[in-house]
Amino acid sequence: MPPETILQKENNFSEWYSEILKRAEILDIRYPVKGVYVWYPYGYKLRKLIYEILQSLLDKEHEEVLFPLLIPRDELMKEKEHIKGFEEEVFWVTKGGSTELEIPLALRPTSETAIYPVFKVWIRSHRDLPLRVYQIVNTFRYETKHTRPLIRVREITSFKEAHTAHASRAAAEDQIKRAVALYKNFFDQLAIPYVITRRPDWDKFPGAEYSLAFDTVMPDGRTMQIGTIHLLGESFARTFDIKYEDKDGALKFVNQTCYGISERCVASVIAIHGDDHGLILPPEVAPIQVVIVPIVFSSGGEGNIEVKQVEEACFTVQEALKKAGIRTFVDNSEERPGAKYYRWEMKGVPLRLEIGPRDLRNNRCEFVRRNDFKRVHVPLSEVVPEVKRTLKEIHEEIHEKAKETLRSNIHKSEGIGADKSAEEMEELRRRAGRGIVSLFLCERERCGNELEEQLGVSVLGEVYEPEGGEKNEGGCLICSEKAKRIYAARAY
RNA sequence: GGGGUUGUAGGGUAGCUUGGUCUAUCCUUCGGCGUUCGGGACGCCGAGACCUGAGUUCAAAUCUCAGCAACCCCA
Incomplete structure (x- = not known):
């Protein structure tokens, strides 16, 4: 056993994290632009191995494509809900040399508006469906909050985004289930435990009907979103006029989904398994x-x-x-x-x-x-x-340990309703400072905001696959009306 | 969104309050030579830095302002 450790993961996760990135040569943060970083060779190999797993899973029923980085303003602006969610974060290219561009070009914050106009011309017949593609690209978001390597960045260097189009709502819903299974498989191979929730309506992906999210708990007790899956329904299809001709000759809008994973999955591997001596990599992805x-x-x-x-x-x-x-x-x-x-x-x-x-x-x-x-x-x-x-054993051991840590960080509150006492709220608030609190909350945004304010948390959402035998309905903690079990936590 | 702290060799730092022998300290790192070698070796020689710009001043690492960047806290 090594006698000396310099790092302290438990006491100061933030410092531990940035020291590890440097000392293990994952990422060099010295690039002089806010929120963008350099991958060291070792870090890049780790990234590559992680994404190879993801690709091998995707390749079974998706095809890899590559769309342009630049999106013309008019396309980006087409979907009203969508752009509302992103417009404050878009980087713009406004000049070519010294010439002002007639139509400014956006650096993709995500690629729906780059891909879907092309889906419109690719998709003609029900025979073209389902269409399932993915790409792994860099995307840009003008983050105004504190940037943090791999976690909150202005250039997402490794955004895996999948986009699918289907003939029916049922087929799209089925794809959501497949995507959930795929992501589960992926994170299991990284030995990363997760919780899955359906994001509240007020916090879903802009333009989606609903969003599912994978979150994990970081060593400081805050949760981090590591994967999202969205049912887009027909909203983008209507905006971008993506139609197909059905067997009966009728023109119908496609039903869509999209789902993404970023280099946050690398951050989770580093943060969750590492200790005071440095990284502990799952054998599967160790360079x-x-x-x-x-x-x-x-x-x-x-x-x-x-x-x-x-x-x-x-x-x-x-x-x-x-x-x-x-x-x-x-x-x-x-x-x-x-x-x-x-x-x-x-x-x-x-x-x-x-x-x-x-x-x-x-x-x-x-x-x-x-x-x-x-x-x-x-x-x-x-x-x-x-x-x-031994390698197999190590994988199982670190996975089990991580799962146990996650379990111990979920605090279930039973029987606390709208009539809760100040002490009960204080206790909840304390628990919410370290990990996930599980409680009943109705779907109204007002109640969500109220809870977020009182506990200092974010609502992650309704528990997607509640454990069997668990009580999953109760009175909303705020308004006492009928509510479902939700998770809330301080989030990255 | 609001507030704060910081920026000195590749990394970590001293110096800054009170401007001037700062030709900038120490640790680490890097290169060379030698002795070593079952959990971070040692000696000798050598290399390497005041974030950028403007201002104040006879004189700026040190004071002022702005920019850029990093970190922390609150919402």
């Missing part, structure tokens, strides 16, 4: 899954022959692991072993193998797991299957 540290300078005696043997053994093991598809790195740099341990722990490598002369004499090596620093000896002949087994 280096196994680091092999040769212990080559045995004290006392002429070690030359041993040095060679140790190095050879390391590379032999690496070859075997690589053949088994495991991303393996041999750190035979000049540093002392301890310095290497610290570095790779900071970078979150899930499993470290140590091979020294002592091990070699016994035909074994040592495994050290990043998540709990447990150390075991493994015979060299069993390294490959043992590595596979």
Whole structure:
């Protein structure tokens, strides 16, 4: 177990987070423009592996496309509700050289208005449906609040947005379910626990009929939205005139959905699994899954022959692991072993193998797991299957731990209605400062605002898939009328 | 949306109150050489900085204003 830690995740998450981004070489925040950052090679590899999982899931029933960054003003402005939600956040390109542009071009804040005019010409017949596409692009939002690397940014560098069009409302609803399943699968592979809610009407995606959202709880107790899924219905189809000819010859509007995930999913992996020693990456997405540290300078005696043997053994093991598809790195740099341990722990490598002369004499090596620093000896002949087994185990362990943390951060309030006492409210308020409070609230915006103000929280929304056996209806905490179970929390 | 703090080598800092021997401190980092080496080694040599702009002044890292950026708090 490493004796020294400098970082303190629990006491000061903010500081921990920015230190980790720097020390683990995920993101360089020194670019001199507010809210935009540079991906280091290591961070970019992590991003790439995470998005490869997402793509492999999407590719089963979506096709990847690439739409332009620039959107003409008139298209962007077409959907009234939509633009209302975004207009204060749009970056504009107004000049070409020194020439003022006749029609200003927006940097996409999201791509509905870039994609849907093209859907109009792509979609002619019911045979063109369902149409399911996605792209992974950068989008720009002029955030006025505090920007935070990967969490609130002005350039979203990794916005995965899927857009689908269907012949019927039922088909679109079905797609929503598929998207939920897909996102669940994705976050499970990242070992990230989540809650799913239906956002309140006053907080849905601008232009959508309703929005579902995945949120996770960060170490400081605030929630972070990590995925959203929207049923657009016919609203955009009517605005952009996206129609198809049905079997009976009738022209009908398509029914649409869209759903997105951004680099916040990378932030969640970093924030949720890491500890005071640095990152802990789920093996699935770790750029280096196994680091092999040769212990080559045995004290006392002429070690030359041993040095060679140790190095050879390391590379032999690496070859075997690589053949088994495991991303393996041999750190035979000049540093002392301890310095290497610290570095790779900071970078979150899930499993470290140590091979020294002592091990070699016994035909074994040592495994050290990043998540709990447990150390075991493994015979060299069993390294490959043992590595596979251990990596799987590590994934399960960090997933379980994260799920437990999330569970413990959900506070259910039973039986507190509109007649609640000041003490009960104070208790709720206290709980809401750290994690999610679960309570009954009606759908009215007034009650939502009232609750948000009194508890200092945001309403996440109605619980999407309530647990079986749980009481899911009650009197609204504010007005005591019939209400459903909702989640609320301080949110990022 | 409102308020506050900060900006000095790649990273972290001292100096700023009271302008002048600041030719800018210390730690870390980086390059070289040597001794080391089963949890962040040590010695010697070398490299590297006052956010940008304007102002005040004989003189600005230090004072004033603006910009840019980062961080924190409240709503």
